[in-house]
Amino acid sequence: MEDRKLTVRAVERALDILMCFTKSSELGLTEIAGLIDLHKSTVHRLMTTLEEKGFVVRDAATEKYRLGLKVWELSTHLSKSDDPAVLFLPGMERLRDRLGETVSLYLRDGKDRLRIQAVQSNQAIRRVAQVGARLPLYVGASSKVLVAFASPEDQQELFLDSEWPEMPDSGAYMRMLEEIRERGYATSFEEREPGAAAVAVPIVNRSGVVAAALSVSGPVGRISTDTLHEFAPVLMEAAHEMGLMI
Template sequence: MEEEKRTVRAVERALDVLLCFASRHEWGLTEIAGRVGLHKSTVHRLLATLEDKGFVTRDAATDKYRLGLSVLELSAHLFRSDDPSVVLLPEMEKLRDEISETISLYVRDRSERVRIQAVQSMQAIRRVATVGARLPLSVGASSKVLLAFANDGDRETVLADPSWPAQLDLQTFAKQLDEIVSTGYATSFEEREPGAAAVAAPIFNRSGKLVAALAVSGPSNRLTPDRMHEYAPAIIESAHRMGALLG
C-alpha cells in the first residue's frame, strides 16, 4: 500500500510538471521547481523521465525545457467528429464574420471554465483568446452562463466551494444568475480585467443538456453595454444553431 501511494504521488508530481507548460511554452529547471514546490533534484529526475518518454525536450543551448512530440501524438486523438470544438467551428467563424469580434467556446470543469475553441477577430485591436486557458467561474459572461444554466446541484456545489471569492455576495450573485436565465444571455464589462468586455449565451444539445457557453469578447470601448445588448439576439440564435448540430 505504501509503495502504491509513492507511485501515485510520483505520477501527480510528473503531471504537475507537465501542467506548467499550460501557461508558458518554455521553462528552466529552477523555475519549474519553484512553480511546483519541489526540490530541483526531484524535478530533474521527473524531467529526465518525461524527456525519455518524449513528453518534454530540452534545448541544450538555453537549458530550457519545452513540450515534446508525445504530447502532439496524444492531442491528435483528442478531437472527435462529435467534439463541439470541431463541430461548431464553422458556426463560430460565421458569427465572427457577422459581429467582427473574437468568438470563444467554454465548458465547465469543476470550479473553472476552460476555453476549448476560439476564432480570433480580424480587427487590428482585438481580444486574443488562447485555447486551453482556464479561468475562474466567479467572473465573466461565460462563467455566469455556465453557472446560471447548470442544474441546481452543480450550481450549489460551485457556490459552496471554499475557494469561492469571499468578497462576492452569494445571494446577490445567485439573483444575477436567475436574471440571466430569464434573459437568455449574460454580459461582463471589465469584470476580470480592465478594457475587456464579453457577452455569452448557452448552447444546449438536442436533448436539452447544457454543453458549452458561446462568448463574444472584445475591447470595452468597442463592445459597450449597449452594443452587447444589440448583439445578444444574434449570439442566442447562433447558439441555437450550434445546439442543433450536437446530438
C-alpha cells in the same frame, strides 16, 4: 469498506508537471518544483523520463523545458466526431463574420473555464483570445453563464470551495444568476480584463444539458453595453444551432 480511488503517485506527479505548462510555455526545474510542491531532485527524475519519451524538450542554453512533439502527436488523434472545438468552428466563423468581433468557446473544467476554440476578429484593433487559456469561474460573461446554468449541486460545490471568493453581496449574486437564466445570456464590461467587453450564452445539447459557453468579445471602444444586448439574440440563435449537433 469505503471505496478508495486507486492512483499511481508517480503518474500523478508526471501529469501535474505537464499541467504546469498551461501556465507558461517554458519552465525551469525550480519553477516546476515550486508549482507542484515537490523536491527539485524528484522533479528532475520525472523530467528526465518525460524528456526521454518526448513529452518535454530541454533547451540546453536556458536550461528550461517546453512541451515536446509527443503532446502534439497525441492531440492529433483526438476524436473529431464529437469534439466541440471542431464541430462548432464553422458556426463560430460565420458568427465572427456577421458580428465582426472575436468569438470564443469555453468548457467548464472543475473550478475553471477553459477556452477550447477561438476565432479572432478581422479588425485591426481586436481582442485576441488565446486557445487553451484557463480562467476563473467567478468573473466574466462566460463564467457567469457556466455557473448560472450549472446544476444546484454543482453550484453548491463551487460556492463551498475554499478557493471560491467571498461575494460582498451573495444575495445580489444569486439574483444575477437567476436573471441570466431567465434572459438566456450574460454580459461583462471590463470585469475580468480592462478594455474588454463580452456577451455569452449557453450551448445546450439535445439532452438539455449545458455543454459549453459561446461568447463574443471586443474592445470597449467599439462595444457598448447596448451593443452587447444587440449581439445576444444573434449569439443565442447560433448556440441553438450548435446544440442540435451534439
